[in-house]
Amino acid sequence: MVRGKEKGSSSLRRDPSWKYSVQVDIGDGEKSYVYLKCNFCEKVVKGGVTRMKEHLSCSHKKVAPCAKVSDNVKEEISAYMKKTTTVKHLQQEQFDERVEHGTYFGSESGKGSSSTIHSRGTRGPMDQHMTTPEVDRGEVEMIPAAEEVKNATFIFNLLDGVIDEIGEQLVVQVVTDNASAYKAASQMLMEKRTHLYWTPCAAHCIDLILEDLGDLPQHKSALSRAKKITKFIYNHSWVLSLMTKFSKKEIICSATTRFATSYLTLQSLMEVRQPLELMFTSTKWLNSAWGKKSEGKEIRKIILNDKFWATVTYAILSTRPLVQVLRLVDAEKKPAMGFIYNAMDEAKELIAYNLGGEEASYREIWDIVDARWEMQLHRHLHAAAYYVNP
Structure with missing residues (x-):
């Protein structure tokens, strides 16, 4: 549904689609929704001026095209849409630049704007529909309550x-x-x-699988202690500066979903295990103020604990194939429909191989994967797409 502004709003009336449509009010007592009716074919469009422009320009994008619109009106609307699209592209480029420099992401304390900070940490394909648009271009949207x-x-x-x-x-x-x-x-x-x-959504389903796996004792232990390590290092500039002298690699890795980020961070942490052990046993660390504090001693104890690294290894081996599938379905380079059916089967087999091949070692992981896969993502459409995939 699209909730319109008041009838006399001048900011809306600047949109050219108003010249070729009329407003239709449909009220249910408490609420009043605004629809537009095309002057040429009298079709009622429920999506406001944005979809009316698509209708008049015959773009076939979001609404059925108008069969009676004149060529000059079609050209006028198309030109206006092209102009506003250029503005949007510029805004998107500026947004992407902010993301690249890290200014988009909010802190864990929730200080970021609720209209732009996504709970997963990154901007997904649905987020474009969940922000408040500019009204001076005649586009008004309502987020369902x-x-x-x-x-x-x-x-x-x-x-x-x-x-x-x-x-x-x-x-x-x-x-x-x-x-x-x-x-x-x-x-x-x-x-x-x-x-x-x-x-x-395949990405959402796999993220839920990773969330379920995160409740396993081995995973929970690895994730909680890894979070404690990264939080300690990145919250103290002196400690972070010292780490960069031992390792040039960042520990925190961002991904499209919250739990994929957690497991990718585990992989990154494993890759810098040796530099971290060297750092926390160095004279520089032992003689520092942080090396003498209880918090610093606790982190050092975790880093030098072989059992901790064993849980990290187990978590990585049992989730990395799923993270790879997540990357496949969330990428926009090629449609994933024809690949996901086989990709999930291969991921399960790889998990079994990583854990030694004995059923007792991987059955618990498989059961968690199957519980989500069978209920949510195991669809005839995926199977058919895989079957016809050359």
């Missing part, structure tokens, strides 16, 4: 309306996250539109 998002019927109506606007014949797949409300709504959608498939 938290109470409504949890309602499967509301989500179903929202998705169903979008498919109507796009054109049912153009939609074959809907991808959402794995929340129960989305699953229920998508099931309703498939029952209504029998040619359509719903699939859960």
Whole structure:
């Protein structure tokens, strides 16, 4: 749904789509939603001025094209869209530059802006729809209220309306996250539109698998102590400066999901094990103020503990294949649909091999993977795509 501004808003009326459409108000007593009706074909568009421009320009992008719009209007709207797209691209480049320099990410204390800081640490493909846009370009969006998002019927109506606007014949797949409300709504959608498939987000599913694995005692021990190490080093400039003299490699590695980041950090930590051991046994460290404090002594004890590194090794061997699948499905270089079915099978086999090949050593890991895979990601569409993949 799109909630419009007041009818007299001058900032909205500057958009050219208002010249070729009229406002239609649909109220339910407490709320009033604004829709636009095309002056040429009289189609009611539910997505506000953005989708009306797509409709008038016949872009086939987000809504069915207008069959009666004149060529000059089509050209006018297309030119306006091209101009605003250039502005958006510039803003995106500036955003990407901030991410590259680390100014996008918020602190753990939550000081970052709630409209731009994502809980996973990075900006994903859905985040572009979850920010408040500029209103001076005539684009007003409403983020469904938290109470409504949890309602499967509301989500179903929202998705169903979008498919109507796009054109049912153009939609074959809907991808959402794995929340129960989305699953229920998508099931309703498939029952209504029998040619359509719903699939859960593969990246979200794998992240949930990594989260489940993180509850295993071995993993939890490795992750909690690794977090303590990285937090201590990166929160104290003198300690961080000393570390860079022993190792040029960063410990913290960012990934697209929270738990992938945690396991990648374990891998990075393992790679600098020797420099860290040299650092915490060096004269420079032992004679320092931090070397004499209880916190510094605790971190040194962890670093020099072989049992800690054994848990790190186990966690890496049992999760690295899954992180590799996550990279496959989250990358945008090529569609992953035809690869994920086999990739998950290969990941499980590699985990078994990494843990020695005895069923007793890997069965617990497999059970956790299968619990999510069978319930969420094991879909006929994935199997079919794999079958036809040359």
